Amino acid sequence: MLTQRSSQSESWFVEHVKLDQRIMPKRWPDCQELILVQAGEGHLVVNGNPVVYGPGDVFFLAAQDQHSFSMAQRTSVYRLSFSRFFVDSLPARENHTWGYLDAATSPCLGSIATDVADQDKLRALVVMLLAEKQSLRPSSDNCIVESLMAVILSLVCRLLARSAPTTSVQPTHSSEITRRVIAYITRYIGEPHRLRMDTIADAFNYSPSHLSALFKQQVGASIQQFIIRHKLKLVARRLQQTSLTVSEVADEFGFTDVCHLNKLFKRHYKSTPTTYRLNLLSTL
Structure with missing residues (x-):
């Protein structure tokens, strides 16, 4: 030292x-x-x-x-x-x-x-x-x-x-609230009970409908769509950078089970998490 x-x-x-x-x-x-x-x-x-x-x-x-x-x-x-x-x-x-x-x-x-x-x-x-x-x-x-x-x-x-999660938000009061919501989501991405719409709205003293509309106007996606996309991005990085099993990754990010993760992951990445990892390994 x-x-x-x-x-x-x-x-x-x-x-x-x-x-x-x-x-x-x-x-x-x-x-x-x-x-x-x-x-x-x-x-x-x-x-x-x-x-x-x-x-x-x-x-x-x-x-x-x-x-x-x-x-x-x-x-x-x-x-x-x-x-x-x-x-x-x-x-x-x-x-x-x-x-x-x-x-x-x-x-x-x-x-x-x-x-x-x-x-x-x-x-x-x-x-x-x-x-x-x-x-x-x-x-x-x-x-x-x-x-x-x-x-x-x-x-x-x-x-x-x-x-960081990417958005095309312009600097306004609404964008500052949106940035804070994104920071909140990022912080609690592995805690599903904190990512319920009513819980997020309460944290920022907004009604769920008002906050949802404001967020979608700024980001172009609903809060729940944003959460899913961000979770899947983190899952993809976990598969690439750690040796955790798919089940462990699913549990870490609050997916109901592996089947739930497989379904969402395949929709966005055109392959299951297991196949995605194997494809990464084959390129090394």
Whole structure:
């Protein structure tokens, strides 16, 4: 470990860690975290869900996520943690807000940076931030730290936006409600009881009919259609990036049973989940 957090009151910290199965790094409370894999292979287990990792991979963890490493090879990572208080203190860049950091609460589906250029940019920025931390200059009111963090988080938001549910919403009050509904759906995608129309409407103090009409006008699909499409997109990623069985995936995302998942998946992907996975494996 190359740096240490001096007190829990700090709003961010960065470190380089050589992982040890016996002593794993702990999450700091109420902090989001960026993990950049420098070397090694294995599985990152987030909230009980294993995701394959390798050199260059970048993972974003929400504040409430629990994680551990199952290493197949010796692993070293860069860890960058930051509180929401710190993020809100950063100047927005070009009218940019940090909304995607809040919306990124869906199950961890793999590296957010699959392009080598993006991986290299993030690593270089985090290494510079680590060097600034090691310089022992005060972290508070440090314009270099603020500038580096703003650039890092802008890049992270851009990467998260690529994997977020897509809409063609224009910036209006209605679109802000729609964005919040999408963030809510993303957060609770594996909890069917929270995705009932009346429950969603209650969460936003709207009537079901009013919220449904507003959402469809903005997105072009009903809330339930959007939920199904988003679930199936996540299922497809699970089939590609994990070794979970189809039954386990169906259970994770709240499908009644495998038959229910098969029917919906085939309608959208023209094949069953099992065939879809086999086709992916045949291309490797």
